[in-house]
Amino acid sequence: MHVCAVCNGLRLLDARCLTCSAIAEDNGKASDWMGPYAPYEPIEVEYAANQQEAVASCRHVAYCPYCVNTFEVAVTEEMD
Numbered sequence: 001m002h003v004c005a006v007c008n009g010l011r012l013l014d015a016r017c018l019t020c021s022a023i024a025e026d027n028g029k030a031s032d033w034m035g036p037y038a039p040y041e042p043i044e045v046e047y048a049a050n051q052q053e054a055v056a057s058c059r060h061v062a063y064c065p066y067c068v069n070t071f072e073v074a075v076t077e078e079m080d
């Protein structure tokens with residue numbers, strides 16, 4: 001079964017800001033932001049250019065504290 005190592009706390013989100021290349025923070029799964037009762041303001045999400053839908057992936061929202069920028073990162077799920 002495929003699992004997302006980031007969701008399971010096995011490793012940190014390895015994402016870098018598209019603008020300044022700083023290490024971005026994991027703000028959780030992107031799907032958590034889409035719910036009707038999302039506790040966050042709507043955000044502008046930039047999709048990664050090389051997203052491949054064929055590969056099992058877990059989408060996370062990454063946040064750069066320097067640019068105050070949020071963007072979506074596809075984490076490739078690994079075999080358990």
Ligand SMILES: [Zn+2]
Pocket residue numbers: 004005006007008029058059060075
């Ligand atoms: Zn995940």
Ligand SMILES: [Zn+2]
Pocket residue numbers: 017018019020021022064065066067068069
């Ligand atoms: Zn940045």
